[in-house]
Amino acid sequence: MNNNYLIVAENIGYKINENKLFHNLSFDVAEGEALHICGDNGSGKSTLIRIILGITKQTKGNIKNNSSHGITYLGHKNAIKNYLTLEDNILLMELNDKEELNKYIEILNLRKYMDVIAANLSFGQQKKLALLRIFLNNSDLIILDEPFVGLDIETQDILSEFLNNQLKINKSIIYTSHISCQIESKILKIN
Amino acid sequence: MKIIRLEFLKLKKKTRTWLGPVLVFWLMMIAYPLTVEFLQEKLEVGFFSVLWIAILISMMLATEDIFLEDFNDGTLEQIMIKTSSFSTLVSVKILTYWIFVGIPISILSFIFSFGTTEDLALSLMIFPLSIISSYIFLNLFVMGNALSLNKGSVLGALVTMPLALPVLIVLGKSIIAIQLNINYLGFIFLLLGCLSIIIVTVPLVVSYIIKAHLE
Numbered sequence: 001m002n003n004n005y006l007i008v009a010e011n012i013g014y015k016i017n018e019n020k021l022f023h024n025l026s027f028d029v030a031e032g033e034a035l036h037i038c039g040d041n042g043s044g045k046s047t048l049i050r051i052i053l054g055i056t057k058q059t060k061g062n063i064k065n066n067s068s069h070g071i072t073y074l075g076h077k078n079a080i081k082n083y084l085t086l087e088d089n090i091l092l093m094e095l096n097d098k099e100e101l102n103k104y105i106e107i108l109n110l111r112k113y114m115d116v117i118a119a120n121l122s123f124g125q126q127k128k129l130a131l132l133r134i135f136l137n138n139s140d141l142i143i144l145d146e147p148f149v150g151l152d153i154e155t156q157d158i159l160s161e162f163l164n165n166q167l168k169i170n171k172s173i174i175y176t177s178h179i180s181c182q183i184e185s186k187i188l189k190i191n
Numbered sequence: 192m193k194i195i196r197l198e199f200l201k202l203k204k205k206t207r208t209w210l211g212p213v214l215v216f217w218l219m220m221i222a223y224p225l226t227v228e229f230l231q232e233k234l235e236v237g238f239f240s241v242l243w244i245a246i247l248i249s250m251m252l253a254t255e256d257i258f259l260e261d262f263n264d265g266t267l268e269q270i271m272i273k274t275s276s277f278s279t280l281v282s283v284k285i286l287t288y289w290i291f292v293g294i295p296i297s298i299l300s301f302i303f304s305f306g307t308t309e310d311l312a313l314s315l316m317i318f319p320l321s322i323i324s325s326y327i328f329l330n331l332f333v334m335g336n337a338l339s340l341n342k343g344s345v346l347g348a349l350v351t352m353p354l355a356l357p358v359l360i361v362l363g364k365s366i367i368a369i370q371l372n373i374n375y376l377g378f379i380f381l382l383l384g385c386l387s388i389i390i391v392t393v394p395l396v397v398s399y400i401i402k403a404h405l406e
Contacts, residue, residue, distance in 0.1 A: 053272055056406050073272050077265025083204055092197055 004030045006067045006141050006172045007052060013060030014047055021047055022190045023060065031140070034163070034173040034185035043190050045176040046076065049145050052174060065141075067172075072137035075145040078130035082119035086110060086129055089118055098136040107158060108132070124150045131155075135162060142166060144175040194280065198287040208256065209291035216249040216296050220303045231309070238307045239317075239366045242300055243359055246321060250328035251348045253292040254336045257284060258401060262340055267405060277398035285326075285333055285394070293325035316369050323382040324362055330386075330393040331355050337400040358385065 005028045013023035021044035029035045037045050050056040051063060053073060065071075080089055090096050105111050108128040118126060127150045134142060142163070148156050160182050163173055167184065175183070202209055223241045227233050261267045270280055300321035305314035331354050335347030365378035 053268075055268060055271060071272055073269065075265060075268065077263070077268065079265040079269045081201065081204075081260075081264065081266075084201070088200060088204070092200065094193070094197075 005064075006031060007035075007063070007065055007174065009052070009061065009063045011061035012048070012051065012058050012063060014044060014051065014056075015059050025061070025188070025190065027186075027188050029141075029172050029174060029186075031172055032167050032170040034167055034175070034183050035188055036183070036185040037174065037176045037188050037190065039176075039190040045190065046145050048190065049075070049143060049174070049176060053143060067139065067141040069141075070139040071141045071143055072134055072139045073143045073145075074130055074134055074147055078126055079133075080118050080126050080130055083117065085115050085117055086121075087114045089129060090132065093133055095132055095136050100136060101132070104132055104135045108155065124152060124155075127151055128155060131159065134159075140171055142171060142173045142175075144173070144177075146176055146178065148177055148179040194283050195287065198283050202287050202291050209253065209288070212249040212253040212292050213295050213299070215252055216245050217299060219245040219248070220299065224307070234307050238304070240363070242304065242317075242321075243324065243362045246296060246300065246325055247328055247355060247359065249292065249296055250325055251332050253288055254329060254332040254348075257288060257333055257336055258340055259336075262401075262404065267401060271402065271405060277402065278394035281333070281394040281397045281401075282390070285329055288333075289326050289329050293322065293329060296325055297321035313369055316375060319379055320362060320365055320382070323379070323386055324358055327358050327382065327386050327389055328355055330389045334393050334397055334400075337397040337404075340401065340404045358382070361385075 007027075007029040009028065010026050011023075012025040014021045015023075025048070027035060037048060039045050047056060051058045052065070053071060054065065079093075081092060084092065090101070095101055105114075108131065110125070110128060110132075113121060113125060118129065121129070131147075131151075134144070134147070147159060151159065156179070163175075163183050166173065173183070173185070175185075219241065223238065224234055227237065258267070261270075271277060297318055301314050301318045304317040305311060308314065331351045332348055335349075335351035337347070338350055339345075339347030361378060361381060365375065365382075368375050368378055
C-alpha cells in the first residue's frame, strides 16, 4: 500500500434495517489531496463521514486510516457550550495556547465577542468560533461536513483560501458541501 | 490534569447542575423534622433512613444531564475522535460531579447528623459513609443515564435503582453497627470494596454504551 494515502476505503457499504444507504464505495485520499463527497439530501454523506471518522461502523468493506497526526473534524454540531463565553469555549477547545489564535480571532472578527456568552451569538458567529478548531489544527487530515453553511460570503472565501493553503502544505481534506466552493478536489458522488 | 481542569470549568459555570441537587438534599433534611415531633428520640428514629434516601435522590438528580449536553452539542464526537481512552473522560466527569455535589452533601450530612443526634462521634462516622455512598450512587446513576441517554434520565435511573438497594441495606446496617459499637470499620471496608469494583467497571461500561449511542 502506498504510504502517501491517508484514507483508503474499499467496497464500503452501509445499510439501515435492510435499506442500503450506499454500497461498494471505494476511494482514497492521498496527502495534499481533497475529496468532495457529493450527493442528494439523505444519500448518506454525513454517515460516510462518520464511517471515515470511525464513529459509525460500516456494514460492509474496509477502511484504513493512515493519518499519523490525527483528524480535525467539524460537523453539523459545533461542540460549542452555550453557557460559556467565547474565551471559555476557546479554552475548552484547548486552542488558547495556539500561536495563531489572535490572528484568526481578528480575521473572523470575533475579538469584540470574547466576553459574550455563546448563546447570545448568531449561528454564523458560533460557526466562526467552531472554525477556529479547523484554522488552528495540527492534524494531517481535515474532515468537514457542510462547513460553509451559515457563513457569510467573506468567511466562506477565507475558509476556501485556508483549505487551499492546507492542501499546499500536504494536508488532506474530506468534505461535503452543497455550496459551490473553490477547492481543488476529487469528487465522490453517492446516490 | 487538563481534562479535569476543563470539566471543572464546565461544571463551575453550570451552577444549576450542581447547586440544584445540593439544595434538594438540604430541603429534604430541613423538611424531615417538620414532619415529626421535635423530640430528640423521635427525630433520631427515622433520621438516618431519610439521610440515605436524600443522598440517593440528590445523586440521581445530579446525573440528570451528565452526558446529554455533550451528546447533543457534538462534544462527545470530538472527544471520541481525539481521545483513545473514553473511559478516562467518564471517570473524570464522575469525579468532578462528586466533588461538586457529593462532597458538599457529605459535609451537610455531617452537619445535619450532629444537629439531630448531638453526637459528634456518631456524626464523624456518618461522614465517611456519606462520602463513599454518594460516590457509589453517582456511578450507578451515571450508568443509568448513559443507558437512556436520549430517552430521558428518569428511565435510566429506574433501571439502575435496584443496584443501589444493597448499598442502602449496608448503610442501614452500618448505623446499627455504630450504635451498638460493633465492626463499623467492617462496613466501611465493605463499601470501599464495592466502590473499588464500581469505580473501574462503570467507566468502562459507560464508555461502551456512549459509543453505541454515538454510532
